[in-house]
Amino acid sequence: MKKLKISVIPGDGIGREVVPETLRVLDRLAEVHGGVTFQYETHPWSCEYYLENGVMMPSDGMARLHQTDAIYLGAVGNPKLVPDHISLWGLLIKIRRECEQVINIRPAQYIEGVKSPLAEPNQFDFIVVRENSEGEYSEVGGRIHSGEDEIAIQNAVFTRKATERTIRYGFELAQKRKGRVTSATKSNGIVHSMPFWDDVFQEVSNSYPAIETESNHIDALAAFFVSKPQHFDVVVASNLFGDILTDLGATIMGSIGIAPAANINLNGKYPSMFEPVHGSAPDIIGQGIANPFGQLWTAKMMLDHLGFEELGSLLIKAIKETIGDGIKTKDLGGDSSTKEVIEHVMTKLL
Known part of the structure; x- marks a missing residue:
């Protein structure tokens, strides 16, 4: 049984809504299929953190990230509170550069059920x-x-x-x-x-x-x-x-809300970081309708990178089956809530 230590940064906006929900899916995968357990270290670094502290992350933030196996990021940015060049260069790009994440990979594929x-x-x-x-x-x-x-x-x-x-x-x-x-x-x-x-x-x-x-x-x-x-x-x-x-x-x-991304460290000195392509979507915060598929697909890429391709394959299969069943958020033409999507995905992992 391998224990993976994951740095979790929900970040801003809908990141705070979808990240905790998708961690439930990761735990379900580990529970049902075994071989791995996840230990999460969650950090509150965000635009609100910046307003309170004057920085996007504390001075020891990078050292704390370096001690984990991967970084799981939600979304960064709230331009009404903090200019984008401060939030991005103070957190997302800072992590990419200082963790030497020299490659970014983003898949795109047609998904049946997404127009x-x-x-x-x-x-x-x-x-x-x-x-x-x-x-x-x-x-x-x-x-x-x-x-x-x-x-x-x-x-x-x-x-x-x-x-x-x-x-x-x-x-x-x-x-x-x-x-x-x-x-x-x-x-x-x-x-x-x-x-x-x-x-x-x-x-x-x-x-x-x-x-x-x-x-x-x-x-x-x-x-x-x-x-x-x-x-x-x-x-x-x-x-x-x-x-x-x-x-x-x-x-x-069909929607930027389903697109994942991985920032890859090639030399093994530092963790890689996994993030959905979508932003913090301030216009739908708190409505419970944020699309979690991008974050879930990001989790699949993290599992693949960490050597758990079988679990990653099970997760993407569950995502596609959920979409195929018509369980989709509003941006994909459905009427399901974030939690309803997550619950349906988890039933596919049994």
Whole structure:
């Protein structure tokens, strides 16, 4: 019996509603199927915590996270209370950077019972591997002067190490899936970083002769996500391009509320972090109608990462069966509450 210690950060808004409910599902999985127990260490770090303490997390927060096997995050942000650049850089991005979570992965697939906005979704099933530590989201740059002479410079930083490990992760993943890797680029307009990305992609692809490869400019690729999503298997992308593509992937699924994400540490020094793509949804706080499927799918990715793929498979099966039974929250066209969805999922785990 393995005991897993999980750092739980419900965060803001609906994160506080769906995270405790989904922990019940994890405990049910452990109870019914065995092999693992979960020990949760819950942290109140959030925008409200910031208003009370002036920081998004305490000074020893990172050290406490480092002592656990994984980080399970709900949602971050309440712009009415705290500007987004403070809440995100003080918690979410701080954790990503200091835990060296250099890869972000987000799956997108057609789920029977969830209405896709696409006329012909064609059973798409792909995953985006996003570089998660540098690129367009580097902190290099600055502002100078004021008025009409004001200048803002934002430098995109691409290192061979980070670019190669992202692309190689995608190829390794494709070997376990359908065997195709698509690279997101813009080398016809961004004249230094994107040709560099293309060169590394070609070099890495030479080590995987059995994998089918292609490179698409980001504007065309976004269009292809809509016109032929079933074509894709693994997509590798820079920090910004991956961020944009994964929101589009969640949208064509039918709701950003069902989309999961994982921030992966590759060197084993620090825990990885698992979070749904949806935000804190302040407009529906306290109504009991928040969609828990994204958080549940995030839990599935956490189980897979920690070596409990069988439990992860059981959980995603329960999610799909629940949706298939018509037990859905309002954003998916249903009328079930958060608790009703959770209860139904748990009946599928018996």
